[in-house]
Amino acid sequence: MNETAYAKINLALHVRRRRDDGYHELETVFAFVDAGDRLSVVPAQRDELHTVGEFGGVLTDPSGNIVAQALAALPRPGGLAITLEKNLPVAAGLGGGSADAGAVFRMVEQRHGLPADWPLRAARLGADVPACVHSVTAIGRGTGTDLQPVVSDLVGTPVLLVNPRVPLATGPVFKGWDGIDRGALPNGSVRDIALTGRNDLEAPALALCPQIGAVLDYLRGTAAWLVRMSGSGATCFALFETAAERDAAQAGLPPEWWSLGGALR
Known part of the structure; x- marks a missing residue:
């Protein structure tokens, strides 16, 4: 199996x-x-x-x-x-x-x-x-x-994962959270929530691993319609309208970064 x-x-x-x-x-x-x-x-x-x-x-x-x-x-x-x-x-x-x-x-x-x-x-x-x-x-x-x-309206969406090859433990990132409650998840479709939501761990993760900023900057310069850090980092993801846009973004990555292209289930 x-x-x-x-x-x-x-x-x-x-x-x-x-x-x-x-x-x-x-x-x-x-x-x-x-x-x-x-x-x-x-x-x-x-x-x-x-x-x-x-x-x-x-x-x-x-x-x-x-x-x-x-x-x-x-x-x-x-x-x-x-x-x-x-x-x-x-x-x-x-x-x-x-x-x-x-x-x-x-x-x-x-x-x-x-x-x-x-x-x-x-x-x-x-x-x-x-x-x-x-x-x-x-x-x-x-x-x-x-x-x-929830029923997702993003099934099949092309996605690119990028990691600067820097391990980042979860505990220190949560410990670095500033304790400010910035509000609940918004309502709406999964796409709407993704677009209007946020990752509250991005700031403390960036403080511990500045390389995340370089990954985010690169991905924001592509055709992606959403770029965000995942979880407690250091991997970031980008969502695209087409697989060709995803593949073009992946082709331009620095060779020392890890990446994985796929689609959302």
Whole structure:
């Protein structure tokens, strides 16, 4: 069995307040690109995880990887040997690890079904994991785990992901948020929300990783109709009307940056 771990982007991300437990209340629009990491699985006597791919070497602790944690969180007969082709950069605002865990949930669901409390099990692995299980456009509230699936008018929209190859941990970015509540997500279609929304983590991410500014400046000089940082960075995305515009923008990127072209699911 093979499964794609679809790259996650936040079309908008509004941080509302810091909670007493150290987490943040937020409102976001999750969307997913039709490309990402790849997982293949075969039955085995015990669970195994092997990592390959451009960023596979970054995952130095296979037993502590979120894929192994997802396997341990799902009861089932027999084991699964998973090969993870890590194509997405790590600590990049794309939910790469969460997407990998979501793909594990889908593979187990196809083979054995999921327990009734799977959303809780997914949330224990990370705030983005529940959204990544089915990888469809959704509004996330709370810490991002309270999901409201929505019909998206952006399905098929050409998208370009660009990362300056600088890892950026989520914790310091949230810690750098200025604590100002700038308001809730707007109403309207997904396109409307994306256009009028914002990413409240962009300023603290820029302070920690100035290279994000160069990526945003480049993308804003293309034919994209929306350019924004995803999640806590450092990956930025650009949405285009045509695949030709997307491909032209990708062709002009500095060779040292990582990029991925695709379409929204």
